Amino acid sequence: MNHAKNTNSNRERFLSFSLGTEEYAVPLLAVREVIALPEYTPVPYTPSYFLGIMNLRGQVISIMDLRQKLGIKPGVDTETAVIICDLNGASIGVVVDSVNTVLNPETADLSEKPEIQSNRPTDYITGVYRKDKKLILFLDLSRSLSLEDHAAVRKSAEVRAPKAA
Amino acid sequence: MDDFEKELKVGFLEEASQLLADAEQCFLALESNPQDGAMLDKIFRLAHNLKGSSKAVGFEDIGVFTHRFESFLLKVKNGEIPVSSSVISLLLVCNDHIRSMVDILKADLDARIDSSALMEQIESASHGAQAEEGAESADEEPTGLQAVHDVHEEEVFEAPTPEEVELIRLVNHSFDVGVAEVAPVRESAPVVKTVAAPATAPDESIRVSLARLEKLINSVGELVILQTVLREQSMTSNAHLLRKTIHQMGKVTKEVQDISMSLRMVPLKQTFQKMQRIVRDTSGMLGKKVGLVTSGDDTELDKTVLENISDPLVHLIRNACDHGIESPESRLASGKPESGTVKLNAYHQSGKLVIEVKDDGGGIDGVKLTAKAIEKGILKPGTVLPEQEAIHLIFHPGFSTKSQVTEVSGRGVGMDVVKTNIEALQGEVQVETVLGEGTTFKVVLPLTLAIIDGMVVQNEGCRFVVPLSHVHETLKPSSDDVKHTTTMGEVLLLRGENLPLYRLNTLLGHKKSALKAANEQIAMVIRYAGNPFAVLVDDILGQQQVVIKEVGQEIQSLKWMSGSAILGDGKPAIIIEMNELVKPSRKGAA
Numbered sequence: 001m002n003h004a005k006n007t008n009s010n011r012e013r014f015l016s017f018s019l020g021t022e023e024y025a026v027p028l029l030a031v032r033e034v035i036a037l038p039e040y041t042p043v044p045y046t047p048s049y050f051l052g053i054m055n056l057r058g059q060v061i062s063i064m065d066l067r068q069k070l071g072i073k074p075g076v077d078t079e080t081a082v083i084i085c086d087l088n089g090a091s092i093g094v095v096v097d098s099v100n101t102v103l104n105p106e107t108a109d110l111s112e113k114p115e116i117q118s119n120r121p122t123d124y125i126t127g128v129y130r131k132d133k134k135l136i137l138f139l140d141l142s143r144s145l146s147l148e149d150h151a152a153v154r155k156s157a158e159v160r161a162p163k164a165a
Numbered sequence: 166m167d168d169f170e171k172e173l174k175v176g177f178l179e180e181a182s183q184l185l186a187d188a189e190q191c192f193l194a195l196e197s198n199p200q201d202g203a204m205l206d207k208i209f210r211l212a213h214n215l216k217g218s219s220k221a222v223g224f225e226d227i228g229v230f231t232h233r234f235e236s237f238l239l240k241v242k243n244g245e246i247p248v249s250s251s252v253i254s255l256l257l258v259c260n261d262h263i264r265s266m267v268d269i270l271k272a273d274l275d276a277r278i279d280s281s282a283l284m285e286q287i288e289s290a291s292h293g294a295q296a297e298e299g300a301e302s303a304d305e306e307p308t309g310l311q312a313v314h315d316v317h318e319e320e321v322f323e324a325p326t327p328e329e330v331e332l333i334r335l336v337n338h339s340f341d342v343g344v345a346e347v348a349p350v351r352e353s354a355p356v357v358k359t360v361a362a363p364a365t366a367p368d369e370s371i372r373v374s375l376a377r378l379e380k381l382i383n384s385v386g387e388l389v390i391l392q393t394v395l396r397e398q399s400m401t402s403n404a405h406l407l408r409k410t411i412h413q414m415g416k417v418t419k420e421v422q423d424i425s426m427s428l429r430m431v432p433l434k435q436t437f438q439k440m441q442r443i444v445r446d447t448s449g450m451l452g453k454k455v456g457l458v459t460s461g462d463d464t465e466l467d468k469t470v471l472e473n474i475s476d477p478l479v480h481l482i483r484n485a486c487d488h489g490i491e492s493p494e495s496r497l498a499s500g501k502p503e504s505g506t507v508k509l510n511a512y513h514q515s516g517k518l519v520i521e522v523k524d525d526g527g528g529i530d531g532v533k534l535t536a537k538a539i540e541k542g543i544l545k546p547g548t549v550l551p552e553q554e555a556i557h558l559i560f561h562p563g564f565s566t567k568s569q570v571t572e573v574s575g576r577g578v579g580m581d582v583v584k585t586n587i588e589a590l591q592g593e594v595q596v597e598t599v600l601g602e603g604t605t606f607k608v609v610l611p612l613t614l615a616i617i618d619g620m621v622v623q624n625e626g627c628r629f630v631v632p633l634s635h636v637h638e639t640l641k642p643s644s645d646d647v648k649h650t651t652t653m654g655e656v657l658l659l660r661g662e663n664l665p666l667y668r669l670n671t672l673l674g675h676k677k678s679a680l681k682a683a684n685e686q687i688a689m690v691i692r693y694a695g696n697p698f699a700v701l702v703d704d705i706l707g708q709q710q711v712v713i714k715e716v717g718q719e720i721q722s723l724k725w726m727s728g729s730a731i732l733g734d735g736k737p738a739i740i741i742e743m744n745e746l747v748k749p750s751r752k753g754a755a
Contacts, residue, residue, distance in 0.1 A: 041627065041729075041737050043720060044673040053716060053729055053737045058387035060714040060729045060737045090717055145719075 014103040014129075016136055017083065017096040020072040023136045024096075025103055025129070030141060032084045032091060034099050038063075054093055056084065063093035064145055087142045094141065103136070105129050113137075169438065170223070174274050176435045177222045181267045184211050185260055192256050199248035208256075209235070209242050215263070221442065226278040227266050234259050258283065375468065378428055382615060385425045386712035386731075392418045393733045426616065430465040433511050433520075436475050437462040440482050440509055447486040454493055454504035455486050461511035466518045466612055470590055474520070474610065477583040481522045481606050482507060484580070489526035489604055499601065501525065516618075517634075520608040528600040531555030556596050560584045591617070591632070593693070615713060619730060619740065621706040622689070624669045629702075630711055630730050630740045637690045637697070639705060644684045657688060657699045664690065665698045665747075672700070672746050691743045698747060709733075713740065 014025035015034075035056075040063050042052040049068035053060050063082065067074050075097045082093045113125045124144035129136040191208045195201060212235045220228035238256075240246045262283045269276050392415055399411045437459045448455035466474075490496075490505035497503055508523040531552045538544040538558050550558075562581040587594050592610035611617065611634070619630035620639075640659075647666060648656045655666040666688065686701040711730035714737070720726065725745035729737045 039736055041739065043723070043726070043739060044675075045723060046720065050720070053720075053739070055731050055735055055737045058383050058390075058714075058731065060716055060731065062717040062719055092717060092719070 011104055011107070014105065014136075014138060015083070016100045016103050017081070018075060018098045018100060019067050019070065019096055020075045022072060023100065023134060024066075024139050025136050026083070026085065026139050026141050028102060030085050030087065032086050035082050035084060035093075037080045037082055037095065051095065056091065056093070059091065061091045061093055063095065065095040066145070067095070067097065069145065085141055087145070092141075092145065094145065103129065103131070105131070171274065172434065172438060173222045174224070174270070176438070177218050177224070178267050178271050180218065181215060181227075182264070184215050185264045185267065187211055189257065189260050192253055192260065195248060196250060196253040205238075205242045205248075209238050212238050224270060226280060227263065227270075230259075230266070230280045231263065234263070373428075375429075378425075382425050382429070383712075383714075385422050389418055389422055389712075390731055390733065390735060394735065397733070429467050429469070429615065430612075431468050431471055432463050432465050433471065434462040436471060436478065437509055437511075439475070440478065443479055443482050444486060444507060447483050448490075451487060452492070453486065453490055455490050455507055456504055457482075457507050457509060459509045464511040464513065464518065466610065467615065470518075470592075470610055470612075473586060473590055474608070477586045477608070478509075478520065478522070480580075480583050481608070482509070485522055485524040485526065485604070485606075489524035491527050495527075513612075514609075516612065518610045518612055520610070521605055522608075523603065523605040525603040528602055528604055529556050529559065529596070529598040530600060534558045556598060559596070560594070591634070616710055617713060617740075618708065619711045620689075620708050621732065621738070622669070622687075622702040623704040623706050624673070624702050625675060628706065628732060628736075628738045629669075630732075630738050631689065631743060632727075632740065633708060635691055635693045635743055637692045639687055639689050642684060642686075642688050642701075644682065647684070659690065659699070662697070665696075666701060667698060667747055668701045669703075670701075689743075693744075698743075700743060700747070711740070 013028040015028045015031050016023055016025040018024075038054050038056075040052040040054040043050065046052075049065045051063045051065055054063045061084070066072075079098050080095065081097075081099045082095055083099065085092050085094055109130055111128050111130070113122065113128050124140045125137050126140045127138040129138060188208060188211045191204055191211065195204045195208065198204070212231060216228060216231040216235050219231060237246075241248060241252060246252060262280065266278045266280070269278055392411075396411050396415060399408050402408065440459070441457055444455055444457040485507045486505075490507070491499070491501075493503045496505065506525050508521065510521040510523065512519055531550070532555070535544065535548065535550050535555050535558070538561070539546050539548060543558070543561055544550075559580045560583075562579070584594050587608055587610070590610055592608060595607040595609065596604065597607070598604040618633035620633050620636055622629050622631060642657060646658045648658065650656060653665070655668075657664045657666040668686075686703055687705055688699045688701050689705075690697060690699050692698075709732075711732070713728045713730060715721075716726065716729050725742050725748075726739050727742040728740045730740055732738050
């Protein structure tokens with residue numbers, strides 16, 4: 001927060017990325033680094049968007065596919081990048097189609113998310129930004145991933161049917 | 166002063182520094198959020214700990230001061246004094262004072278400390294405030310106290326609430342006690358300086374935070390992995406010098422790894438010494454005569470393990486005094502010496518640390534236990550258990566053979582908690598008992614939690630690590646050894662035993678269609694806790710030491726996954742806790 005304030009006249013900066021044909025963004029300060037999709041080890045009994053665990057320079061972190069999580073069809077011919085995010089002190093790898101740019105939006109271009117009747121929970125969308133006729137949705141990552149995933153993982157662990165071999 | 170007392174004192178001072186550091190953080194947190202009751206509780210606990218241990222090891226000066234300090238805190242905690250910044254400042258100054266006392270004592274264990282310094286100055290400050298004028302000239306006071314002085318004056322000036330008056334009264338009160346004790350302030354100050362300087366020389370150690378150590382160990386672990394990769398790569402190379410260098414580097418790397426691991430190791434000595442007191446207090450309370458004999462207290466183990474083993478040990482010791490050792494009368498009657506003995510022994514055994522708590526008491530009566538369990542509804546009436554199983558009833562939650570709840574044991578935190586705590590450390594508890602002769606509890610612990618010996622297995626192209634300590638044996642079963650039953654699943658016939666046989670495939674939720682014939686796979690027999698069973702895996706790739714890496718919070722709820730490890734090629738593998746993995750299947754089968 002402080003960095004943004006010091007360097008950029010009270011405006012928070014965001015990292016935008018593509019999920020399929022759509023564009024999303026997360027606060028830049030939550031981003032530790034962006035890497036290419038590494039080899040990862042799948043973890044059984046986790047939801048399908050939970051790809052597994054990966055080795056980030058000696059640290060084992062979870063890696064999740066944000067596209068699958070949000071139900072977005074992956075784009076074709078995209079490079080597939082992993083954004084390493086810092087969520088409450090823990091790192092998590094988030095798979096996206098491609099990382100685009102750093103946004104420094106004017107407050108005037110930001111708006112609240114419209115109230116939409118929808119079956120999907122949208123509480124992880126923190127705002128909407130219009131730029132050159134493009135619509136960019138701002139995400140609260142820990143809400144869209146971590147907390148909910150926690151429950152999801154636990155659930156799928158409990159649900160596993162007792163199958164004696 | 167004998168060595169024992171000295172150890173205790175030095176240990177206390179180390180602990181006190183930590184407590185004070187914590188307390189300071191709490192005070193500051195409290196200042197930003199004065200309504201935080203939990204924080205106050207924590208501060209109170211810290212102060213209470215400090216008071217208790219300082220008195221126990223014989224630092225009367227700290228004891229007296231912290232006692233005052235604690236009673237003041239109690240008022241704050243009970244809301245009799247509102248949390249204002251003046252109160253916080255006062256608390257912080259007191260904290261600093263205790264810290265300086267600790268520092269002085271570190272330099273000279275016999276130093277007498279003059280707490281009247283602080284008390285006098287606080288008193289003068291509050292007096293000044295009370296009299297509605299700063300009678301004493303403020304510039305004579307140290308800067309830290311200046312703040313208190315000023316704030317006091319201001320606040321009391323504007324609103325002399327009853328609480329504030331109470332505060333002043335209290336502070337005055339503590340002053341009285343302090344002054345009664347000793348010498349003037351000015352003289353004590355130079356003494357500190359002269360003693361402190363030479364004291365740094367004999368103690369040539371530095372305190373390093375565990376977090377930094379962990380970082381180092383992590384990096385070293387990474388280094389070891391990279392070294393392994395490098396060595397494998399160099400095998401194909403013909404460059405002689407390169408291979409030689411890599412070989413030498415391997416040696417150095419191993420050494421660095423050993424050293425970095427040893428940094429986390431601390432001797433059991435202090436923990437054992439604490440037990441002396443526990444035995445004394447417990448036996449005194451029970452009116453029994455019990456002596457504690459310790460041996461092997463220079464045995465070292467990982468700091469994390471040590472911290473977590475203290476409470477279970479205390480419980481085992483108390484238990485030995487309470488349930489194990491008989492009363493003096495019955496001891497004499499059965500021809501034993503009047504005074505009982507509890508032996509605390511630690512030693513290394515095949516890469517594990519063993520701590521034995523041995524008493525020469527009455528032993529555990531399996532029949533009695535069974536009867537008690539039936540009475541409590543834990544077992545069905547008429548159940549007869551084999552001796553060993555009956556004895557394990559003591560680990561059953563909610564089980565206590567003492568009919569009365571005493572202060573010493575039987576408060577609900579029972580042996581089941583001991584067992585759970587020890588198992589959480591990857592350890593186990595064993596009980597050996599002979600009626601009339603005594604009981605031995607053996608706590609077997611891994612030396613460190615950071616590294617384990619693992620067996621790397623392969624299944625469906627994925628590699629997993631199984632802690633070697635969990636694997637009893639591995640074998641290639643012939644198709645005659647594996648029987649399929651519809652009702653009980655697969656059973657492995659092993660030397661007269663019938664073991665439930667699971668397939669890792671199925672356990673991990675893969676489809677059944679991919680099942681291979683059992684004789685193409687390898688069975689691992691797991692029997693480290695609970696009922697033994699066997700698990701079929703595709704292949705065993707080898708054994709190696711792995712550094713345990715924690716996984717993210719989001720998957721920590723998967724109990725069968727005790728962590729992860731980075732294998733030689735840099736890819737992470739899951740460490741499987743087989744017992745947890747088969748649990749749901751067990752329930753299904755039962």
